[in-house]
Amino acid sequence: xxxxxxxxxxxxxxxxxxxxxxxxxxxxxxxxxxxxxxxxxxxxxxxxxxxxxxxxxxxxxxxxxxxxxxxxxxxxxxxxxxxxxxxxxxxxxxxxxxxxxxxxxxxxxxxxxxxxxxxxxxxxxxxx
Numbered sequence: 001x002x003x004x005x006x007x008x009x010x011x012x013x014x015x016x017x018x019x020x021x022x023x024x025x026x027x028x029x030x031x032x033x034x035x036x037x038x039x040x041x042x043x044x045x046x047x048x049x050x051x052x053x054x055x056x057x058x059x060x061x062x063x064x065x066x067x068x069x070x071x072x073x074x075x076x077x078x079x080x081x082x083x084x085x086x087x088x089x090x091x092x093x094x095x096x097x098x099x100x101x102x103x104x105x106x107x108x109x110x111x112x113x114x115x116x117x118x119x120x121x122x123x124x125x126x127x128x
Contacts, residue, residue, distance in 0.1 A: 023054045023067065024085065031082035034127060035106055036090050038079045039115075042099025045076045052088030089126025094119050 038048055050071040059066035071083065076097065083090075092103040094116055102115035107127045114123035 023056050025056045025065070031084065033085040034083045034088055036081055036083065037104045038075065038092050039102040039104070040075075040077050040094075040097070040099060042097070043077050044097035044099045044101050045074070045095045046092050046101045047074045047095055048072065048079070048090060048092050048103070050083055050088055050090040052083050052085045055084045057084065087127050089124065089128060091122045091124040092116075093122040 033052075036048075036050060038046060040046060048071070052069060052071075054067060054069040056065045056067050058064045068084075071081070073079070073081075074095070086107065090103055090105065092101050094101045096119070100115050100117040101123065102113060103123050103125050104111060104113040105125045105127060106112075110127075112125040112127065114125050116123040
């Protein structure tokens, strides 16, 4: 019985270690991947959540392996940024103000976009 438990424990530790080693280290360049763009031509406010495969990055000279798999931000009007990878997905939700909000991503010349004018229905795009 003890051997079976020890084997299961070793298997669990190995699975966790292999998942941790699967993370990509991007160094200080957290925005070196897939571009995203939010549009709100009439000045609507929005919240953006982007998900991607886990990465570690240099947050400071003392925290050189900070982990993340999500970017979350809010804004009004237009905004742009990049994900750390060439794959990921983003969702933008209108939180108020006049007009629609839209999200777009470009990868290898292919453009994906979506828009919404409803606070209950977010717009989403992604390359996975």
